[in-house]
Amino acid sequence: MSDHHPHEEAATMSPYAARIRAIEALLLERGILTEPEVQDRISYMESRSPANGAKLVARAWVDEDFKERLLSDGKAAASELGIDPTHPAEFVVVENTPEVHNLIVCTLCSCYPRAILGRPPDWYKSFNYRSRAVREPRAVMREFGFEPSEDVEVIVHDSTADVRYMVLPMRPEGTENLSEEELAELVTRDSLVGVSVPRYAGS
């Protein structure tokens, strides 16, 4: 990161932008971190995205055995699809059913299955989401344009440093003829957190 663009940084003007550059420089000088280690971390995070979650969900929709493995050992299932879940935290997938809708939050900070889905969206880290998701999950989901019907039980999962959750949404009606790739395109990031569900407008 030594070849940073001074103009961009000047525009930012967060004093913390300078502090992290200072910390980086000092850690590199002391040999506590190396330049390649820092670069590797940056490229690793850039390579993670909700598309990974969508791939897992689409496979689970078309392959019942895979679904069982995804629900029982999320990391192993991710590895099967070539998604490297390198992260010490557990990766737990929770299944939506006609009776149960799952919603994920991290009330403490921003724990999220980063190793699979990448950085969490800003709203996930916001104070309002963190405080309200556990208190009035239905009101929060309504703000995202979705609310499960009254007879569906809503279960809120509070993530921790050690356990990261992802939702396995239900396959939308009318998608019997879609390919696995087409199914994956229906799976939005928001549906993997549970504030929404995949929708299919029909052919």
Add this chain to the structure above:
Amino acid sequence: MGGSPGGPVDKNQHEVEDWERLADAITTALDGKGIKTTDEHRRAQESLPPEEYRSLSYYERWVAATEKLLVEKGILTTEEIDERSDEILRRWGGS
């Protein structure tokens, strides 16, 4: 935090900046090397003064927490970070 009253959830997404990518990378690289843990990082964030916790942006809190832990563990000192970041700010603002 969990359970407190709050307003509508703001769904705007800001463009991740280079320094935020760096803050993320350094924090997780230190975790990867066993120099600190996610729990310590959270504790460091939570022990920020409440007004600071609320006013800082997400990655600003990360930087503050990472710095705090590096100082606590005797790996870096506040003085040398101050000095170096002043130099950097001068370079950015200068000429």
